Amino acid sequence: MRLQGWGTGLTLLAVWLLLIAATGLYRPDFLSHQTVLAVSFTMSIVGVMAIGQGLVAISGGFLDLSQPAALIASSLVAVRLSEAGLPFAVVILGAVLTGMAWGFANAVIIVGAKLNPVIVTLATNFIGLAALYFAFQLAEVPLGSAIHQFGRAKLFGLPAIWWPMLALVLVVGFLIPRTRYGRRAIAVGGNRMAARARGISLKATRFAIFTAAGGFVGFAGVLFCATSGPFNPSSANALQLNVIAGVILAGISLSGGRGNFWLLLLSVGFLSTIPTALVFFGLSSDTQSIFQGLILISAVAFDGYRARRGTP
């Protein structure tokens, strides 16, 4: 039980190393510190968002499609707070609370009206992005502020924003299978009727999961506005697919109840290496979507095949 998903992990690691080795053989200058910087930079924001998406998926909530709007809302709050000259800790707190409030609002609709999260979050993303366009057109963290410096800082040779992502993935991955709350979330995702029969409140679990997932997106919003230049409400739309692909590749089942969050490091790392590797192969950056899409299809097809074989 504790070794759950290590087959997936080894496969991911092997594919990732294969990609690195192939690119390194073709272009030895790929194996440089610059590449490590580029990959870890891309990993950071997607990784933190993937934790939130993974929490929703593992507890049987399928997908949170409103992550782009939640991320931008949190980033906007972070920008406004740092423009007001507030300390960095307050800026982070404000963004995280914004994300949590967003997730809570999703949960109110999902639990209150008993509607499917995929559609609810699709609708709140529509509404949220449109509302954000009324709030602002273009925003940017003030130059020289603490958050701006944080986005450009390095720590032990890696971007400073990479370390919080690593810490969060490790902590969440450690806590989920080992705490009562984490196991409840998995139980609800695996079989909600059985979970309810054992006295787990489905409503409380949904509220907790969506609020927590929103909090992770809120923190990703801090990383996003710290590193991106001026952004508009649509700037985060492209992240969504990478996040979902990362969650699926990590073997966190979209139908719930199964998954290991530590594997997010491998899946997100692998996905973040693809764009850089393709550039070294001399392929245009447009081709990266082709590879990411085909990898996603193969991964879900393999996942479906395994599930079908496992349950005759």
Place this chain on the structure above:
Amino acid sequence: MTDATAPRNAPAPYIVPHRPWRDLLTGPVASIAFTVIVVVAVGLIWIGPRFLAFGNVGIMGAFLIVPLVVGACAGFALLSGVVDLSIGSMVGFSSALFALLLTLAWNPWAAAAVTLAACLGFGAINAIAIVGFGAEAIAATLGMLVALRGITWVLLGPQGAIFSFHPGLSDLVNQTLFGLPLFFLVAIGFTVIAAIVVARTRFGRHVQAVGGDDKAAARAGIPVKRIRVAALLLSAFGAGLGGIVFTAQLGSAARATGFGLEFQVYAALMIGGYSILRGGVGNPIGGALGLLAVAGVSNILDLKAVSPYYVNIIVGLLLLAAVLLDRMRGGDAYE
């Protein structure tokens, strides 16, 4: 043998009474029909008779051709219980490939045939992953969405657009009949044919049965896999057709072509009574009315020079209302 031993005096099966007029008021199309009437009423009151003038309806119609065709075909996939998220990218891909072949001086018919064949090929990949391997439909077609977008961008090259103006095609697509775009009327005819296929043919009933309960359908001898493959291929075919019409209309293909179309179409289809979570509900007429309602709302806001962002807010709220209604009508409650 079991049939022979069954009791002879078993009660006659309950036959659902067929009341077309009552169904019109209470059936799945009723709520969307009311929504369309409300939209038209708001338009007439707020904008005046100009809202229903041929010129204005023609403008709406020209925008609706592609969504109507794409929606009518994608509806079959929804009905059979699989959602195909790749339709938006498929429209973009088809538009780009068709434009590219036109610039290579291909005959438009040959170009259209090759484009449709390519779309069916990608639809077949979807079908193999979902039906053959049992992949999650949302995730697999999301992958196809990303992959096709990449292929489209590669086809379009560094410029990000292909200009393929073809005078004959443009004249053909922009013809009008009774003051309305000819192809809008064709698209409506297409929708009606789709509705007849769903309601009156064996294939349509099989699709509904598979979407309603695939295990029961399999026991009843319906080839579940084959029906789902056909529905996914049809969905890809409709998107391919939509892309070809797009290129013919605009005389070009661009990166933005078809971008996000899947969400607009599915939002409208769900407002129109389809469900992306369970198959077997909804029909093409309701879906078309859903597209009309959304187009009407954006047209009203456009004529009133209201910010277009309100459209998305209204679409989002309508979507939530539609799924709530679907749940009250017997859709699964999510807990």
